[in-house]
Each structure stands twice: as C-alpha cells, then as structure tokens.
Amino acid sequence: MTLRHVEEQCFKVLMVCATFLILGSLFAVIGVILVKGAGALSLSMITQTSKGGYYLGKEGGVLNAIVGSLYLALGATAASLLLSLPIAFCLQREYMKKRTANMVRLLLDVLWGVPSIIYGVFGFTVMLFLGLRASLLGGIAALTLLELPIMIRAIDEVLQMVPRELKETSYTLGATRYETMFKVVTRQILPGIVSAVILAFGRGIGDAASILFTAGYTDHIPYSLLDPVASLPLAVFFQMGTPFPEVQERAYASALILLIIVLLLTVSSRLFSRRFSKFVIR
DSSP states (O other): OOHHHHHHHHHHHHHHHHHHHHHHHHHHHHHHHHHHHTTTOOHHHHHSOBOTTGGGTOSBOOHHHHHHHHHHHHHHHHHHHHHHHHHHHHTSTTTSOHHHHHHHHHHHHHHHHSOHHHHHHHHHHHHHHHTOOSOHHHHHHHHHHHHHHHHHHHHHHHHHTSOHHHHHHHHHTTOOHHHIIIIIIHHHTHHHHHHHHHHHHHHHHTOOHHHHTTTOOOSSOOOSTTSOOOOHHHHHHHHHTSSOHHHHHHHHHHHHHHHHHHHHHHHHHHHHHHHHGGGOOO
C-alpha cells in the first residue's frame, strides 16, 4: 500500500470519527434534556404564566416566556429578512464592484462572530440615550442586529450559486436587472432563503445575552411593543439559578419546549423548501 493510500485511509477514519463525535454530542444534549425535562413538563406549565411563587417551586408555567420568545424571534427574523434581501442583492456583481462587495462580506463575517452580549450592550446604550426602557421593541431591535449578518451572508452565498446563464437569458428576453433579480433569481433561491431564515431564527430564539438588557423579563404576556417581555432562554437561566430542585427540573422542561419549537419550525421549513425546489434549475 502506497503512502497516498495510507494518507487517504487516515483521513477517512478522521472524518468518520468527527461525524460520530458531532452526532454523539447532539444526541447527548437532546438525551439529557429529555431525561431531565420530560418528567417536569406538564400541560399547566405550557398553558399558564408564572405566578408569584413559581420560582419558589409553587404553581405556574412559562406561557409568558413561550409567547415572548416567539414574539421576539419572529419579529426580529421578519425585520432581518426585509433588510437582508436588498442588501444581499446589492452585493452581487450587477450592482457593486467585486472589491467593494468582498470588503462588505468581510465586515459581515466579523459582525457574525461578535458575541451577542455586545449587541445587547449596544442596544441598551441606545435605549438609554433615547429614554426607552426594556421592552419587546428593544429586544426585537437587538435580535435584528444579531440576525442581520447571518441572514445576509447566507442569502448572498445562495445568490452566488445562481447560474449566470439564467440571468443572461432573462436579459436577452428584455427583462431589466430589477425584474431579473426579483422575479427570476428570487424564485431560484427560495429554498436558500428558507434555510437562511431558519438559521437566523434559531440563533435569535435561543439567544439570551442580547435581550437580557433590552427586552427585560416579566411574568405577563406583552400587549404592546413598549411592554417588557419574557423569553425561554432567560426562563431557563433564572430557573437554573434557584436552589429548589423542582424549579431546576422545570428549567430542563423549558429547554425541552424551546427544542420542540425549533424542531417543529425546522421541519415545517423543510417542507416549504421542498415545495419551492421546483423553481430551482439543477
């Protein structure tokens, strides 16, 4: 056996080991949450808000955190999508020089790696300057800043995979750059847009640091954008910080609820993505 074949076999073994390590870690996390959280999960926990003594082990639930997390993540994801699409389109060669576009992409990659607590502190500073208190609006704004670079770069990568011949064919038929981009290319990248939305949504609904100062926390469901709002990540954090074992078990149950929400939305997005795949040119 030659040195090249030995090297190839070694890398195959390393790839298999890395795959099993990642899958094993994933199943270990899910298993721990299921084992420790399934017993504490109940209907009242999902359908009731936190009572006065909930964090002391008394009755109540995390409905306020479930609704709050959905408000925050859906609002931020919708805002990020509205901003990301035109920005990602502008990064293409039809609208921006390659050197400038690469510089913008580099800055977006840097923003992607910025810790979420930085976005929270920045948002909190802006809110103090404007005289605003912690609220649903502040949380959505902070999460939007967090999700923007993720969604822009994800959509940008999908746009770069669109065959150039498809655009040239559209131009040949008399379509403008605007019509080509928004009527032809957008259909082509619909599955990629769905994946970008889910990627950003998953980051937003699971983040706690960016909304710790900007969204606040409350035992009630918000009725306006200026009301404080609870979230499941912070509910897990506060419950794990109590000295009561039954409340700590509820923290795992809250994490299980968060996991189920993300799983359901991911499966739904994949179904929609398959439906839109008929527009994709292979």
